[in-house]
Amino acid sequence: xxxxxxxxxxxxxxxxxxxxxxxxxxxxxxxxxxxxxxxxxxxxxxxxxxxxxxxxxxxxxxxxxxxxxxxxxxxxxxxxx
Numbered sequence: 307x308x309x310x311x312x313x314x315x316x317x318x319x320x321x322x323x324x325x326x327x328x329x330x331x332x333x334x335x336x337x338x339x340x341x342x343x344x345x346x347x348x349x350x351x352x353x354x355x356x357x358x359x360x361x362x363x364x365x366x367x368x369x370x371x372x373x374x375x376x377x378x379x380x381x382x383x384x385x386x387x
Contacts, residue, residue: 309322319363319364319367322363323359323360323363326359326362326363327355327356327359327360330355330356330358330359331355331356333357334351334352335377360371
């Protein structure tokens with residue numbers, strides 16, 4: 307458990323990507339199991355799902371940009387008229 311925690315602390319976005327991708331792939335397989343996809347179709351769907359999870363984490367990470375730090379900081383006297 308400590309290994310997972312230290313990995314998350316060192317690489318939070320990668321850990322979120324792995325967790326989200328795993329959950330999304332499980333849901334994909336569970337919901338489309340009876341459709342009858344061929345092996346290449348399953349591979350394409352799984353790869354696209356993993357890439358979609360990465361895009362979601364990337365979009366979520368926009369909140370942690372330099373603008374978020376500026377909004378969180380209290381105004382200084384230089385900022386006030």
